[in-house]
Structure formats: C-alpha cells, structure tokens
Amino acid sequence: MTDIRQAPIGVFDSGLGGLTVAREIMRNLPTEKIVYFGDTARVPYGNKSKETIIRYSRQIVRFLQTQEIKAIVIACNTATAYALDVLQEEVDVPVIGVIESGAHMAVDSTRNKQIGVIATKATISTHVYTDTISRMDPEINVISQACPLLVPLVEEGWIHDQITDEIIMRYVDDLIEHDIDTLILGCTHYPLLRSEMRKLLGDRVTLVNPAYETAKALEQLLTEKDLRNIMPKAKDEPTPYRFFVSDDSERFADFANSILPIDVKSAKIIPIEEY
C-alpha cells in the first residue's frame, strides 16, 4: 500500500463487546477502513491476570500488523487497563484505549464531583479509572463497582428483563448511596444495557459511554498524525470492514448485526495462539 492514510484501523476486544466501539468509529469516521478482531476463544478477559492479558494482547497486535493497520484501538477496558502502556511502547503505530477518553468525559460532566465506575473485576482491581480521574481533578471522588454478571446477561440476551434490572440495581445501589451524578460504563458490553440503566437511574445521572469518546479521540489522533483517510469511498469498492475472531461464534453475525449499521455475514477464524 503506497498511502499509509488508506490503511485500515485495527480494533480489538476480548470478544464482541468491542463492536460498540467499532460502531462509533464507523459513525464518526465513515471513510476509515476497520479490521476488527474479537478474541472469542478466550473471552472473557475480565477475570484474568495482567500477565495473561498482556500476552493475549501482544498476539492480537502481531495478527493486526499482518493486516497493515495504521493505528490500533484497544476496544476493551480490561486490555486497556493492563496492556495499553506496554503496547504503546512496543508497537510502531499509534495505540489508543478506551479509558482516558471515558475518564475525560466524566470529569467534564460531573457537577458534584461524585463519579461512579462500573466494570469487570480486572478493570476495577487496577484502579485505572480512579487514578486517571484523580490526575485530572484530585477533588473528584470515584466510587467503583465490579459487575461480573452483566456481560453474561448481555450475552444471554436478557437485556430488557426484570432479573437484569434487579441485578443492575444491586450493583449500583452503593453508587446511588454515594450520590453519584455521573456513571462511566467501563466495559464495552455495558452500553447495550444503557436504556435499562437510564430507566433505573433516571435523568439525574449522566451515563458516559467511553466508546463514543474513544471514536472522537481517534479522529483527533489521526488528524494530528496526518493519518486520516481523505479519499472518498469509490462506489464499487468492497466493504471496508473486515471481521476476525479466534473461535467460531455462531452468535457473531446476530450480535454484530444487532449493533452495527452495516450487514455482517460472518467473521474469519484466526488461530490466535500461533501469533
């Protein structure tokens, strides 16, 4: 490829949740190509150790580099929390994660300086949101809650469901006690529960979706580095989005089509352990 600006953006996640980030990139940067990798064989990352997440992330980056990507988006909070620093040092293309942008938006949004964060056990245990927000404004109080059941509930499809409402309420109960006015949805699956959370939490609490903020940060990054694809898409050009997974996921097409504004037929399986 002669013009690096026409190269695709690599987006990866532990599984399918990162498609919520891909969706925002498609909306915000419609001329950009995307190579998406979902580690469906080894999902979920949320209960795994730092060493394992870094090893998995390195393998995925090595695969993405075979696709000649011009930038990498870690569309997974857990992988961002554990592996962003390492990858930024090791990889020769720009790498961004989902946490910095989400934290920034939350800091801008809060009025009473009480911010809640819900995420996987792994993400919460790193204190990454708390540390990032404290650096931005030391007066802000961050209240964190690990919610390990929310990903399985989304994957089970129990989205608009009385039981899911009860589980959400149990998880956010302590955050409400702390009078939060802003809640970061710190796992890429959680935006799929956004309307339930809106219903349960009411208008007083601003819900921050890091996927949306990450797409805006990516736009800024590409512009700064002169990496934006400024070529308009040709009419007969094939779809600029390619999808890869590490295990056959019969639900991939269903899930992708329920999230993305395009029609996705299937994803190619990659033996990721060999990278």
Next chain:
Amino acid sequence: MTDIRQAPIGVFDSGLGGLTVAREIMRNLPTEKIVYFGDTARVPYGNKSKETIIRYSRQIVRFLQTQEIKAIVIACNTATAYALDVLQEEVDVPVIGVIESGAHMAVDSTRNKQIGVIATKATISTHVYTDTISRMDPEINVISQACPLLVPLVEEGWIHDQITDEIIMRYVDDLIEHDIDTLILGCTHYPLLRSEMRKLLGDRVTLVNPAYETAKALEQLLTEKDLRNIMPKAKDEPTPYRFFVSDDSERFADFANSILPIDVKSAKIIPIEEY
C-alpha cells in the same frame, strides 16, 4: 516410578468447577493421588466450539502426561461432550468423562421416564445426554435446558440468593412443565447450587450429580485395569494432591477450600498454550 499403581490420577476441567469431581474422588478413593488442572486462563468452555475444546483438551493431556498419570478424568461436561472420544483414541492411559455415569444414574432413578438435563450451551448443543440416555432406554424422554448464567452466578458467590432462585426457576420452568422426576446437573459448577435446587424443586425431583457417579465409575475402572493404589498412605507422606492452573486465580484457594475436605494453599501456574 516403578509401580504404576502408585501414579496419580489426572483430573482436568475448564476451571474450578471440576473440583467437585476431585472432591468425590478424594472421598471415594482416599489412597489415590490426584493431579488437578484447571484451565482458568481460558474458562469458560461452555460457549466455545468443538475444534477449540479438542485443541485445549489435547494441550492439557500433554501436560498431565508430564506428571506420569495412570488415568485421566475429564471433570468437565463440555470437554467430555466434545473431546472424550478423541482422547480415548489418542491417549495410552484410560480416560473417562462425567457424562456416561451421570446418564446411567438418571436412567436408574427415573420412574416416569421424564429426565431433565441442565448444562452449558455447548454441552446441550451436542445432545450428548439425550443420545446417551436414548441408547440406554429409548422410551425415556430427555428435556434439555442450557443455563449460561449459572456458572457466573456461582463464581460471583451468589449461591443462596433470591436473584439466583429466580434465574434457576426461569431455566427449569419448562422442565417442570414436562413433569420431570429426575434432573441431571450437567455442569460441574451446578452441584454447588444443589441445596437451592432442592429447595425450589422439592423432593419429587431426584437431583443427579455426575461427579459422585464418576468417582464410582473411576473406582470400577481402576479395579478392572489393576490400577488401584493399594499402598496405605505413610504418616509423614506429603499431601498426595497437586493443583495446577493456567492463570493466576486469586479465588483458587478460597474456592478450593470451600469445596475440598483438605486445606489448599495455592496452585502452580502452567503456560498451557506451550503444551
């Protein structure tokens, strides 16, 4: 080792649920040594494909063989469903799974020939319990239900919990409609919900725990093959149980100590992808 009968039994699972099988082996065969491997880096298996489960199982068996095991117990319903046949062909020590024994017990137990099976999505999709039971008694009707939320609920520790009761009732509702008198707990995590299920289903439904039946089948197998360890344990002999995992699991010791009749301090981490 000169006497193969003193060699350990290899027991493996996708994670920690298989400890319920190890527990029954400890109780039933107290002179036997055990090497337990839990694939905590790649848990859960229940949503993965056949090809992936077979690849993972082969890696684990190669690791167990470095421990000079005399027999292998697949303490995981999903791995039994997908990989038992393959491993029995490829491996030069006896291999048993958890499904045959559980199915046998259920067939012996049912009076009205209506048997329910609850398990992971992967196990249910193989129809392995239905096929196995039909071979034993074609008149029996097997009603299956995948319960993907039960493993995360157990791992979250919400065992005696109103929400867990509601989720169990939703899953078993259709089985009760079919008037089952026997229910197979077709995932090694589910025996930890046994008392909740007993409370919800009452005395009319017999709960079958394949872990218990598997320990009895193992005893029979070892006896037939002249592989029983008949040496009594020496007083100062170190603990005959060793535990390995593929990822650091801070919950391992807690979980193991809540299940096993012995005191477990930790598990050694094995880079299973390299086997």
